Amino acid sequence: MRSQAEMMDSREEVLALTKQLVAIQSIVKTEGEKVMAHSLYTLLSSFPYFTDNPSQVTIEQTTNDELERYNVLAFVKGTKCESHRTVILMGHMDTVGVDDFNQLHDYAFMPDEWMEHLQKEDIPTSVSEQLQSGDWLFGRGALDMKSGLASHLYLLKYYAAHPEELEGNLVFVAECDEEDGSHGILSALKTLKSWKETHHFDYVAAVNSDFVSPRSEGDEKRYIYKGAAGKLLPSFLITGAETHVGDAFDGLDPNFIAAELTRQISYNPELCNEALGEITTPPVSLKQTDLKPSYTVQTALSAYVYYNFFIHSWSPKEVLEKLKGQAHIAFTNALDTFAEKYRAFCEISRQPYKTIPWQPRVFLYEEMEELLIEAHGDPFIRHMDDFKQSLLHDDSLDTRMFAARVVEEAWAWMEDKSPAIILFYSSLYSPRIELTGKTEDERHLIDALDFAVKSVQPLYERPIAVRNFFPYISDASFIALSDDDAGIEAIENNNPGWGTKHYVQYQDIRDINVPVINIGPYGMDAHKRLERVEMTYSFEMVPNLTNLVIKGVLGK
Structure with missing residues (x-):
């Protein structure tokens, strides 16, 4: 001693x-x-x-x-x-x-x-x-x-x-x-x-x-x-079906899905990562908003929410897989609740009930991007490259809102625009x-x-x-870096601002390690x-x- x-x-x-x-x-x-x-x-x-x-x-x-x-x-x-x-x-x-x-x-x-x-x-x-x-x-x-x-x-x-x-x-x-x-x-x-x-x-x-x-x-x-502990910012762009508020059940408000998503993810003990006898705190919402630029009497076209997410042993790839499942659960619950409320409204208003046309759809950003490249090829790639460069001139956009705008723009190229949730990362991975x-x-x-x-x-x-x-x-x-290449690739492939608004040379970390x-x-x-x-x-x-x-x- x-x-x-x-x-x-x-x-x-x-x-x-x-x-x-x-x-x-x-x-x-x-x-x-x-x-x-x-x-x-x-x-x-x-x-x-x-x-x-x-x-x-x-x-x-x-x-x-x-x-x-x-x-x-x-x-x-x-x-x-x-x-x-x-x-x-x-x-x-x-x-x-x-x-x-x-x-x-x-x-x-x-x-x-x-x-x-x-x-x-x-x-x-x-x-x-x-x-x-x-x-x-x-x-x-x-x-x-x-x-x-x-x-x-x-x-x-x-x-x-x-x-x-x-x-x-x-x-x-x-x-x-x-x-x-x-x-x-x-x-x-x-x-x-x-x-x-x-x-x-x-x-x-x-x-x-x-x-x-x-x-x-x-x-x-x-x-x-x-x-x-590692820190991620999983983010979700939620698209709905726009409608006039006077015909509320003719569309699907993305804020409604976002609320169910937050109910499913925030404070969820299933999303606590245990390793070496220690456990992370559960994720919690850091932002939840729709993307309407101003007031109208129509429901929003899209909503945006992101969550703090700590990890001990899970990789960024595993987190995406887990959250894709959670998003599907939330979407299903939202549609079930919507149908229940719509049916009750039809009964009290004596209106005929029509079957809801939507199904849960959840994409990783890289999955949506692959679909769009397959459908549109080089014109889509060139358009998105130009769009990202134009966004760089907007000093009001941080990395998180930059990523949301990129996803929103890519979504505009989708042929099937029925409601969906797109999952991605929008900030630095620690x-x-x-x-x-x-x-x-x-x-x-x-x-x-x-x-x-x-x-x-x-x-x-x-x-x-x-x-x-x-x-x-x-x-x-x-x-130091404990993640394998697949974990880091999940970060790179699913951050819409990667290479423009946001970039990290993770190989530098690996070289020091x-x-x-x-x-x-x-x-x-x-x-x-x-x-x-x-x-x-x-x-x-x-x-x-x-x-x-x-x-x-x-x-x-």
Whole structure:
């Protein structure tokens, strides 16, 4: 066991770095992201090690990005012995916005002043107790995740000053845009690949430092995560049969089908993915709307709905197969309910009942596209290519609405336009990562993590627990890839914006493919006004846990 004297004395420096980072207003998709990157680059460049080795720190603009923003990367080469083994320390620089602070938004970036102000506010008793304890730091990004980035900075600075203690190499990645589209880490992969070839780095482990929180009320555990949950955005365009509202049963309202679809999918435990003894939260609707451009007294032609969907072991291909079945169930239920209501209406209005002409129809986007190419050939292909290019000029369309417009346009070429559901993906896929010990590098990382927890736990009063899947969206998903080619092809073939509005080079991930864990700061209310981080665990235990993992992995 390590004694207290052997622990790195990190608290005050990590605290100072955290406050320094929080003071920079690096809200995602604002100029602050640029300011943050340049400030961090200036800080790193001031370290004597990087003054002597300026080529080992870089600031790089993201690629295929509509905005100008940057990543900051650096590396330290250890001199303890000759080794190509390399650990990546990664974390994001951006934060969510501060609208929740209202007129007090400036306080969000001044932790000391904000905590002084909170002394005068009526806040929940538990939060007040934490505030009074002196062991909690409040402010936007204090938890998510500038304290985690500060921990990595502390370790990078230490080994830059003591490369003789480092057996192998340490790479630091501070990426932008984690809170939106992950352009940062996806761009950084190119540099990591280049360094791998140029400097012969053997990437054997990565440590992300995103925040962790209680998993339920009263949960006292501080979690470390191996691997990460995957995140998909399955989307559905629903077409109906338009009718005047005065003749409601002469048509089929797509909103009616959409409502049944959401009832079938949202909160459905059958769509929770269990793996390694852990289970995902069920999907839930993130948007549901029709696509009528303005008010009319006719029912909508189409509706659009998409759902958050977490996975542990299912592939994107399996998710499509499962959801196609769920959509068929929902469509069938909607038609049965429609017929039941229509029959009841006919009875009370003394009108003759006519058999409903529609049947459930569900297509994957790639299935519909194949039908249309077979029916129309090159004219359809050229038209859709031109249509996608024209949509790129519409800045009001995000990737999700872009995809919906493409599906809507393709549907116009269908000869049979009876009601249908088209299933596709409309946003970034954050890949799932399973860390099970299947490779030598995974086994070494797991062993190093186990040793780190056993060594640090006696020095901390709360239980430190290891779980298999980081439960939130994280850039760690883009460091390793557990999906096979068929899973990735399902993403590419069923995203209507693929190659135009949206594109990810998943091969870059496969080329890095380094086992990753998350050792992050502990706190509460991330993305909320009372966001706060516990300092003892986050500023003392986290750097030491991470350092022990670095030593354990590089010492193999």
